[in-house]
Amino acid sequence: MSEEFHYRYSHAVVLVPLALVLGIWTVFSLELRLGINFNDWGILPRTLSGLRGVFTSPWIHGSLEHLYNNTLPLAVLSAALFYFYRAIAWKTLLLGILLSGLITWAIGRSSYHIGASGLIYVLASFIFFKGIFTRYYRLVALSLGVVFIYGGLLWYIFPVLDEISWEGHLGGFLTGLFLAVFMKSPVPREPKYPWESEDFEEDSDPFMRHFDQDGNFIEDPEEATSNTSDGIQVRYHYQKDKASGEED
Secondary structure: OHHHHHHHHHHHHHHHHHHHHHHHHHHHHHHHHHOOOOHHHOEOOOOOHHHHHHHHHHHOOOOHHHHHHHHHHHHHHHHHHHHHOHHHHHHHHHHHHHHHHHHHHHHOOOOOEOOOHHHHHHHHHHHHHHHHHHOOHHHHHHHHHHHHHHHHHHHHHOOOOOOOOHHHHHHHHHHHHHHHHHOOOOOOOOOOOHHHOOOOOHHHOOOHHHEOOOOOEOOOHHHHHHHOOOOOOOOOOOOEOOOOOOEO
8 A cells, every 4th residue: 555655646746736737737738729809718807707717717727938937846846846745736736826815816907817837836835834834955946946946936925017917925924824724744754873872882783893992993803802702802013124034
Protein backbone atom coordinates (compact mmCIF):
# COMPACT_ATOMS: atom_id res chain seq x y z
CA MET A 1 0.00 0.00 0.00
CA SER A 2 2.83 2.38 0.86
CA GLU A 3 4.60 1.77 -2.47
CA GLU A 4 1.34 2.33 -4.35
CA PHE A 5 0.78 5.59 -2.44
CA HIS A 6 4.23 6.94 -3.27
CA TYR A 7 3.92 5.81 -6.88
CA ARG A 8 0.62 7.60 -7.38
CA TYR A 9 1.72 10.85 -5.81
CA SER A 10 5.15 10.93 -7.41
CA HIS A 11 3.36 10.92 -10.75
CA ALA A 12 0.98 13.63 -9.54
CA VAL A 13 3.95 15.96 -9.03
CA VAL A 14 4.45 15.88 -12.80
CA LEU A 15 0.97 15.18 -14.17
CA VAL A 16 -1.02 17.77 -12.20
CA PRO A 17 1.16 20.78 -13.14
CA LEU A 18 1.25 19.51 -16.72
CA ALA A 19 -2.54 19.18 -16.80
CA LEU A 20 -3.02 22.68 -15.39
CA VAL A 21 -0.66 24.24 -17.92
CA LEU A 22 -2.15 22.31 -20.83
CA GLY A 23 -5.61 23.32 -19.67
CA ILE A 24 -5.02 27.06 -19.74
CA TRP A 25 -3.15 26.87 -23.06
CA THR A 26 -5.87 24.70 -24.63
CA VAL A 27 -8.61 27.14 -23.68
CA PHE A 28 -6.62 30.06 -25.08
CA SER A 29 -5.93 28.12 -28.30
CA LEU A 30 -9.63 27.38 -28.71
CA GLU A 31 -10.44 31.06 -28.42
CA LEU A 32 -7.97 31.86 -31.20
CA ARG A 33 -9.02 29.01 -33.49
CA LEU A 34 -12.76 29.50 -33.09
CA GLY A 35 -12.60 33.29 -32.95
CA ILE A 36 -14.60 33.49 -29.76
CA ASN A 37 -14.09 35.09 -26.37
CA PHE A 38 -14.66 33.29 -23.10
CA ASN A 39 -14.34 36.37 -20.90
CA ASP A 40 -18.02 36.28 -19.97
CA TRP A 41 -17.29 32.95 -18.25
CA GLY A 42 -15.14 34.81 -15.75
CA ILE A 43 -16.19 35.92 -12.29
CA LEU A 44 -18.73 38.73 -12.40
CA PRO A 45 -19.00 39.91 -8.78
CA ARG A 46 -22.30 39.79 -6.94
CA THR A 47 -24.27 38.31 -9.81
CA LEU A 48 -25.79 34.85 -9.96
CA SER A 49 -24.39 34.13 -13.42
CA GLY A 50 -20.97 35.29 -12.26
CA LEU A 51 -20.74 32.43 -9.77
CA ARG A 52 -19.92 29.99 -12.57
CA GLY A 53 -16.69 31.88 -13.03
CA VAL A 54 -15.47 30.63 -9.64
CA PHE A 55 -14.46 27.38 -11.36
CA THR A 56 -14.08 28.53 -14.98
CA SER A 57 -12.15 31.80 -14.60
CA PRO A 58 -8.73 30.22 -13.79
CA TRP A 59 -8.67 28.69 -17.28
CA ILE A 60 -9.37 31.92 -19.17
CA HIS A 61 -6.74 34.52 -20.10
CA GLY A 62 -7.10 37.80 -21.92
CA SER A 63 -3.83 37.83 -23.87
CA LEU A 64 -0.76 35.79 -24.69
CA GLU A 65 1.29 37.86 -22.24
CA HIS A 66 -1.26 37.21 -19.50
CA LEU A 67 -1.11 33.49 -20.26
CA TYR A 68 2.68 33.39 -20.40
CA ASN A 69 3.08 35.23 -17.09
CA ASN A 70 0.88 32.68 -15.32
CA THR A 71 2.28 29.51 -16.89
CA LEU A 72 5.61 29.11 -15.11
CA PRO A 73 4.45 30.11 -11.59
CA LEU A 74 1.44 27.81 -11.90
CA ALA A 75 3.64 24.86 -12.91
CA VAL A 76 6.34 25.45 -10.29
CA LEU A 77 4.05 26.13 -7.33
CA SER A 78 1.61 23.30 -8.07
CA ALA A 79 4.54 20.88 -8.39
CA ALA A 80 5.87 22.10 -5.02
CA LEU A 81 2.44 21.62 -3.48
CA PHE A 82 2.12 18.01 -4.61
CA TYR A 83 5.72 17.19 -3.74
CA PHE A 84 5.93 18.62 -0.24
CA TYR A 85 2.27 18.43 0.85
CA ARG A 86 1.02 15.38 -1.01
CA ALA A 87 -1.40 14.33 1.74
CA ILE A 88 -3.47 17.52 1.45
CA ALA A 89 -2.54 18.66 -2.07
CA TRP A 90 -5.87 17.94 -3.76
CA LYS A 91 -7.90 19.48 -0.95
CA THR A 92 -5.71 22.57 -1.00
CA LEU A 93 -5.99 22.92 -4.76
CA LEU A 94 -9.77 22.52 -4.96
CA LEU A 95 -10.58 24.53 -1.85
CA GLY A 96 -8.14 27.19 -3.01
CA ILE A 97 -9.99 27.61 -6.31
CA LEU A 98 -13.38 27.67 -4.57
CA LEU A 99 -12.60 30.05 -1.69
CA SER A 100 -10.45 32.51 -3.65
CA GLY A 101 -13.13 32.63 -6.33
CA LEU A 102 -15.88 33.33 -3.80
CA ILE A 103 -13.85 36.11 -2.17
CA THR A 104 -13.28 37.67 -5.58
CA TRP A 105 -16.99 37.37 -6.34
CA ALA A 106 -17.81 39.08 -3.04
CA ILE A 107 -15.36 42.01 -3.09
CA GLY A 108 -14.48 42.47 -6.76
CA ARG A 109 -15.25 45.39 -9.01
CA SER A 110 -18.14 45.07 -11.46
CA SER A 111 -16.06 43.52 -14.21
CA TYR A 112 -15.14 40.06 -15.44
CA HIS A 113 -12.22 38.65 -13.46
CA ILE A 114 -10.24 36.01 -15.35
CA GLY A 115 -6.91 34.21 -15.13
CA ALA A 116 -5.05 31.68 -13.00
CA SER A 117 -3.31 34.35 -10.94
CA GLY A 118 -5.78 33.94 -8.09
CA LEU A 119 -4.83 30.26 -7.83
CA ILE A 120 -1.14 31.19 -8.06
CA TYR A 121 -1.56 33.48 -5.05
CA VAL A 122 -3.29 30.66 -3.19
CA LEU A 123 -0.34 28.33 -3.82
CA ALA A 124 2.35 30.91 -3.04
CA SER A 125 0.63 32.03 0.16
CA PHE A 126 -0.10 28.49 1.34
CA ILE A 127 3.43 27.19 0.71
CA PHE A 128 5.01 30.20 2.42
CA PHE A 129 2.88 30.24 5.56
CA LYS A 130 2.63 26.46 5.91
CA GLY A 131 6.41 26.13 5.86
CA ILE A 132 6.79 28.81 8.51
CA PHE A 133 4.11 27.26 10.73
CA THR A 134 5.59 23.75 10.59
CA ARG A 135 9.07 25.00 11.56
CA TYR A 136 10.53 22.02 9.71
CA TYR A 137 13.82 23.18 8.21
CA ARG A 138 13.21 21.89 4.68
CA LEU A 139 9.75 23.43 4.47
CA VAL A 140 11.05 26.70 5.93
CA ALA A 141 13.72 26.68 3.22
CA LEU A 142 10.96 26.18 0.65
CA SER A 143 9.09 29.16 2.12
CA LEU A 144 12.16 31.33 1.83
CA GLY A 145 12.62 30.16 -1.76
CA VAL A 146 9.05 31.22 -2.57
CA VAL A 147 9.71 34.65 -1.05
CA PHE A 148 12.95 34.99 -3.00
CA ILE A 149 11.38 34.06 -6.36
CA TYR A 150 7.82 35.34 -6.02
CA GLY A 151 8.06 37.94 -3.27
CA GLY A 152 7.23 40.68 -5.75
CA LEU A 153 3.72 39.26 -6.07
CA LEU A 154 2.84 40.79 -2.70
CA TRP A 155 2.50 44.27 -4.20
CA TYR A 156 -0.32 43.17 -6.50
CA ILE A 157 -2.75 42.36 -3.71
CA PHE A 158 -3.20 46.13 -3.56
CA PRO A 159 -4.94 48.29 -6.22
CA VAL A 160 -1.74 49.46 -7.91
CA LEU A 161 -2.92 48.86 -11.51
CA ASP A 162 -6.46 49.23 -12.79
CA GLU A 163 -6.13 46.46 -15.40
CA ILE A 164 -5.07 43.86 -12.80
CA SER A 165 -7.58 42.04 -10.62
CA TRP A 166 -6.06 42.86 -7.26
CA GLU A 167 -9.25 41.50 -5.68
CA GLY A 168 -8.49 38.06 -7.11
CA HIS A 169 -4.91 38.30 -5.88
CA LEU A 170 -6.04 39.35 -2.41
CA GLY A 171 -8.61 36.57 -2.35
CA GLY A 172 -5.93 34.04 -3.27
CA PHE A 173 -3.50 35.38 -0.67
CA LEU A 174 -6.07 35.24 2.14
CA THR A 175 -7.24 31.79 1.05
CA GLY A 176 -3.69 30.45 1.11
CA LEU A 177 -3.16 31.84 4.61
CA PHE A 178 -6.45 30.35 5.80
CA LEU A 179 -5.64 26.90 4.40
CA ALA A 180 -2.13 27.01 5.86
CA VAL A 181 -3.61 27.58 9.32
CA PHE A 182 -6.41 25.02 9.24
CA MET A 183 -5.19 22.27 6.89
CA LYS A 184 -3.25 19.65 8.82
CA SER A 185 -0.33 17.99 7.11
CA PRO A 186 2.08 15.36 8.50
CA VAL A 187 5.56 16.80 9.03
CA PRO A 188 8.57 14.52 8.45
CA ARG A 189 10.39 13.59 11.62
CA GLU A 190 13.91 14.83 11.95
CA PRO A 191 16.39 11.92 12.01
CA LYS A 192 17.63 10.92 15.47
CA TYR A 193 21.14 9.53 15.55
CA PRO A 194 22.17 6.72 17.94
CA TRP A 195 24.42 8.97 20.02
CA GLU A 196 21.46 11.27 20.76
CA SER A 197 19.62 8.58 22.73
CA GLU A 198 19.84 8.57 26.52
CA ASP A 199 21.03 4.93 26.76
CA PHE A 200 23.85 5.34 24.25
CA GLU A 201 27.11 3.63 25.32
CA GLU A 202 30.29 4.73 23.63
CA ASP A 203 32.13 1.46 24.31
CA SER A 204 29.56 -0.56 22.39
CA ASP A 205 29.51 1.72 19.35
CA PRO A 206 31.82 0.46 16.53
CA PHE A 207 32.71 3.95 15.39
CA MET A 208 33.46 5.42 18.81
CA ARG A 209 35.79 2.50 19.57
CA HIS A 210 38.21 3.97 17.05
CA PHE A 211 39.05 6.74 19.53
CA ASP A 212 41.08 6.39 22.71
CA GLN A 213 40.56 8.30 25.96
CA ASP A 214 42.59 11.22 24.65
CA GLY A 215 40.54 11.48 21.47
CA ASN A 216 43.23 10.01 19.21
CA PHE A 217 42.06 7.98 16.23
CA ILE A 218 42.90 4.26 16.27
CA GLU A 219 42.83 2.51 12.92
CA ASP A 220 42.47 -0.99 14.37
CA PRO A 221 40.84 -0.99 17.83
CA GLU A 222 41.27 -4.77 18.28
CA GLU A 223 45.02 -4.62 17.72
CA ALA A 224 45.36 -1.67 20.06
CA THR A 225 43.47 -3.58 22.74
CA SER A 226 45.71 -6.63 22.45
CA ASN A 227 48.85 -4.50 22.65
CA THR A 228 47.75 -2.81 25.82
CA SER A 229 46.14 -5.80 27.53
CA ASP A 230 49.15 -6.28 29.84
CA GLY A 231 49.52 -2.60 30.52
CA ILE A 232 52.60 -2.48 28.27
CA GLN A 233 52.50 -0.87 24.86
CA VAL A 234 55.34 -1.60 22.45
CA ARG A 235 56.06 0.79 19.61
CA TYR A 236 58.62 0.15 16.86
CA HIS A 237 60.43 2.93 15.06
CA TYR A 238 62.43 2.20 11.94
CA GLN A 239 65.16 4.48 10.72
CA LYS A 240 67.23 4.08 7.61
CA ASP A 241 71.02 4.05 7.96
CA LYS A 242 72.36 6.97 6.03
CA ALA A 243 75.49 5.07 4.93
CA SER A 244 74.11 1.69 3.92
CA GLY A 245 70.53 2.63 3.32
CA GLU A 246 69.49 -0.46 5.28
CA GLU A 247 67.03 -0.56 8.13
CA ASP A 248 68.13 -1.25 11.72
